Amino acid sequence: MKDRYLKFVNSPFGASVARSIGLPRPEVLRRYRADQPEFGGMAAIGAGPSPALFETLIDILGALGMTGVAHESARGWLPLANSRGAMSGRFEPQAPDASASERVQALIFDGTGIAESTQLRSLYGFFHDGIRSVAKSGRIIVLGRPPGSCADPHAATAQHALEGMTRSLGKEARSGISSNLLQVAPGADIEATLRFFLSPRSAYVSGQAVRIDAAPAAPPAAKPADWRRPLEGRRALVTGAARGIGASIAGVLASQGAHVIGLDVPPAKDALDQTMLAIEDASPSGGAHAALVADIAAPGASAEIAAALAAMGGIDIVVHNAGITKDRTIAKMTREAWDSVIDINLSAQERIDDALLAQGVLREGGRIIGVSSISGIAGNLGQTNYATSKAGVIGRVRSMAPVLRTRGITINAVAPGFIETQMTARMPLGLREAGRRMNSMSQGGQPVDVGETVAWLASPGCTGITGNVVRVCGQSLIGA
Numbered sequence: 001m002k003d004r005y006l007k008f009v010n011s012p013f014g015a016s017v018a019r020s021i022g023l024p025r026p027e028v029l030r031r032y033r034a035d036q037p038e039f040g041g042m043a044a045i046g047a048g049p050s051p052a053l054f055e056t057l058i059d060i061l062g063a064l065g066m067t068g069v070a071h072e073s074a075r076g077w078l079p080l081a082n083s084r085g086a087m088s089g090r091f092e093p094q095a096p097d098a099s100a101s102e103r104v105q106a107l108i109f110d111g112t113g114i115a116e117s118t119q120l121r122s123l124y125g126f127f128h129d130g131i132r133s134v135a136k137s138g139r140i141i142v143l144g145r146p147p148g149s150c151a152d153p154h155a156a157t158a159q160h161a162l163e164g165m166t167r168s169l170g171k172e173a174r175s176g177i178s179s180n181l182l183q184v185a186p187g188a189d190i191e192a193t194l195r196f197f198l199s200p201r202s203a204y205v206s207g208q209a210v211r212i213d214a215a216p217a218a219p220p221a222a223k224p225a226d227w228r229r230p231l232e233g234r235r236a237l238v239t240g241a242a243r244g245i246g247a248s249i250a251g252v253l254a255s256q257g258a259h260v261i262g263l264d265v266p267p268a269k270d271a272l273d274q275t276m277l278a279i280e281d282a283s284p285s286g287g288a289h290a291a292l293v294a295d296i297a298a299p300g301a302s303a304e305i306a307a308a309l310a311a312m313g314g315i316d317i318v319v320h321n322a323g324i325t326k327d328r329t330i331a332k333m334t335r336e337a338w339d340s341v342i343d344i345n346l347s348a349q350e351r352i353d354d355a356l357l358a359q360g361v362l363r364e365g366g367r368i369i370g371v372s373s374i375s376g377i378a379g380n381l382g383q384t385n386y387a388t389s390k391a392g393v394i395g396r397v398r399s400m401a402p403v404l405r406t407r408g409i410t411i412n413a414v415a416p417g418f419i420e421t422q423m424t425a426r427m428p429l430g431l432r433e434a435g436r437r438m439n440s441m442s443q444g445g446q447p448v449d450v451g452e453t454v455a456w457l458a459s460p461g462c463t464g465i466t467g468n469v470v471r472v473c474g475q476s477l478i479g480a
Contacts, residue, residue: 192461417473
């Protein structure tokens with residue numbers, strides 16, 4: 001489904017009309033393209049007192065080919081950069097009419113050392129100077145500590161305050177600029193996550209707080225050999241893969257090196273075959289992918305799926321995307337509509353995971369990623385069954401994370417907002433437009449935005465990320 005308003009206001013004539021009568025003009029988001037550089041340009045660095053991640057930032061920015069330029073708050077950045085042989089510069093605030101080449105691609109603030117509320121003033125100094133210097137589709141990243149890891153209540157209070165700042169920046173920045181908070185525990189590996197949030201792959205993810213813990217002892221394959229194909233050699237199951245978001249997830253995983261098994265119900269067999277054939281044709285390795293037809297709600301389906309995957313040699317990544325809607329207000333909803341939505345969207349996930357884990361089909365260091373929804377966070381009129389199931393997905397992620405951590409397995413969820421699919425194309429015009437505009441990006445997301453976020457969570461570099469729910473919603477105004 002195409003957003004005609006977005007296209008119109010970004011045409012020469014439409015832009016003129018929008019300016020003359022004061023219409024909002026959403027930015028066409030920069031998304032990942034294989035024929036364009038993924039990284040580059042300058043990142044302005046700021047900091048509160050006692051920043052802990054400067055050395056890590058220097059190494060990662062250097063690997064990405066980005067230049068770190070120091071704001072006056074980033075004391076110690078320049079000497080450290082010089083001692084490491086890293087390129088660096090001195091940050092200067094830019095005028096509103098500055099050219100694109102003069103603007104920075106990212107603002108990165110290291111707030112890991114903020115230990116009390118009075119030290120939050122350092123945020124003001126950096127972002128007051130820097131917010132107008134960010135290029136279109138730029139990135140704002142705040143680095144902090146998980147509040148729960150702080151021994152001192154004053155430090156925990158100040159670290160929690162970073163969430164409000166980060167989300168507000170996302171709403172103020174506009175121009176397709178995203179703003180996210182990384183809550184980094186001491187000893188945690190942030191490279192995969194920083195790469196994702198600096199990349200155009202994260203175009204529709206904003207206003208999120210992602211917790212990154214130190215990885216358990218001896219995690220398997222903590223670093224990918226090739227960051228362009230971090231999932232090389234891994235086998236991934238994607239349920240509901242025939243079309244829409246599921247097909248996009250399967251395609252992105254394959255493009256990053258995974259061998260994908262797409263699963264869908266028998267009536268969707270033809271569409272599933274076409275999707276998997278297209279993925280094979282686009283994959284450098286050719287026919288390494290497979291289609292698996294099964295009704296996940298059928299008795300015995302989880303055991304059959306586990307047996308089929310075991311025969312393939314096991315699995316590394318499980319993406320629970322399959323889901324249905326049967327919308328009615330609860331007073332008008334049938335028992336069948338309630339039961340089927342709960343069973344397919346939630347209970348089937350539990351049965352499949354139980355079978356995979358019990359038989360050792362999901363290998364050590366595996367990834368489980370559920371697809372939840374904004375409806376599971378905020379609720380929705382006429383969707384009590386769907387919202388219940390999607391909130392249950394969030395509950396599974398949070399409750400299973402500590403259980404699976406001892407096996408080196410992570411479990412996370414993505415929660416899409418308004419995504420342009422065949423389902424949203426059938427919505428009434430007024431509701432569809434409201435869904436598109438009620439977020440900081442003022443537009444709907446694309447299925448690939450969900451796929452890119454799933455692929456990041458599936459990366460071997462994300463061993464320290466578990467129990468997180470990441471919204472892919474352009475910072476929707478609906479929900480928390």
